[in-house]
Amino acid sequence: MTERRILVTGASSGIGAAVVRAIAGPGVHVAIHARNNREGAGRAAEGARAAGAEATILMADLAQPGEPERLVAEAAAAMGGLDVLVSNAGFADRTPVASLTDADFARSQDTVLWALLRLARVAGPLLAEGRDxxxxxxxxxxxxxxxxxxxxxxxxxxxxxxLEALVKALALEWAPTVTVNAVAPGYTQKDAGAHAALDPKAWEAVLGRIPLRRLGQPADVAAAIAFMASPAAAYITGQCLHVDGGVVI
Known part of the structure; x- marks a missing residue:
C-alpha cells in the first residue's frame, strides 16, 4: 500500500535526484519531474524502484503558465493523491544588474517564484486531504x-x-493542516558534466569562505529536505533551514 505520495520538481539531477534517493523506499510513490532531462529522470526513477518505491516520470516547463498546474494534476492522478510537494526546480544566474535583461530576470522569477505560487495554488487542496x-x-x-x-x-x-516570503505566507494560510518550510543550500557540488555558475578557480576560492571548508553534497541537502517532508517534522512550519556549511551565520 502506498503510504507517502511525493512530487519532486527538478528531480532529474543534483539536489532533486538526491531527494528522490533519500525518500525512496517501500510504501512511497514519487513523481519525478524534469523539464527536458528525461534520461536523468529515468535514472532517478530506476534508483527509486530499486529501493522499493513506485516512480512516475512527468515532464513540464514550470516557467510556462499552465504547466505547474498540469504537473500537479497529473502527479496526483498517477499517485492517487498528494502528501508532499518538494519545489526544487531552478537555476543560478549571476548576471550583474547592469547587464540583466528584463527577459532574463523574468525567467528566474518564472522558474522559481511564480512556479512555486502556481504549484501551491493547485497543490494546496490536495495536500490538505493528504497524510502528514x-x-x-x-x-x-x-x-x-x-x-x-x-x-x-x-x-x-x-x-x-x-520564495522564502511566500513560504511564510503559505505556512500561515495553510496552518494547522499543512506545514510549509524552505531549505536553503549553500555552495553545493554539481553532478559531473552539469553546468556550473562558477568556474573551477572560483570554486576553489569559495572553500575559504565556508567555515566547514568543503562544498556541500547533494545528499547533505536532500537529508534536510527529507526530514522536513517527513511526519517527524510535524511541529515545524514557516522556517528556512540553512544547509550551507556555515556560509550564512
Missing amino acids: PRLVAVSSFVAHNFRTDSTVFPASAAAKAG
Whole structure:
C-alpha cells in the first residue's frame, strides 16, 4: 500500500535526484519531474524502484503558465493523491544588474517564484486531504549572502527571497493542516558534466569562505529536505533551514 505520495520538481539531477534517493523506499510513490532531462529522470526513477518505491516520470516547463498546474494534476492522478510537494526546480544566474535583461530576470522569477505560487495554488487542496502533508521549497544562500568578497546572483537572489516570503505566507494560510518550510543550500557540488555558475578557480576560492571548508553534497541537502517532508517534522512550519556549511551565520 502506498503510504507517502511525493512530487519532486527538478528531480532529474543534483539536489532533486538526491531527494528522490533519500525518500525512496517501500510504501512511497514519487513523481519525478524534469523539464527536458528525461534520461536523468529515468535514472532517478530506476534508483527509486530499486529501493522499493513506485516512480512516475512527468515532464513540464514550470516557467510556462499552465504547466505547474498540469504537473500537479497529473502527479496526483498517477499517485492517487498528494502528501508532499518538494519545489526544487531552478537555476543560478549571476548576471550583474547592469547587464540583466528584463527577459532574463523574468525567467528566474518564472522558474522559481511564480512556479512555486502556481504549484501551491493547485497543490494546496490536495495536500490538505493528504497524510502528514508537507510543502518544502528549495531556496538558496544567495538570498542571504551579499558580500564584496562573494559572487552575487541578483536575479536568483530576488527569486529565492520571494520564495522564502511566500513560504511564510503559505505556512500561515495553510496552518494547522499543512506545514510549509524552505531549505536553503549553500555552495553545493554539481553532478559531473552539469553546468556550473562558477568556474573551477572560483570554486576553489569559495572553500575559504565556508567555515566547514568543503562544498556541500547533494545528499547533505536532500537529508534536510527529507526530514522536513517527513511526519517527524510535524511541529515545524514557516522556517528556512540553512544547509550551507556555515556560509550564512
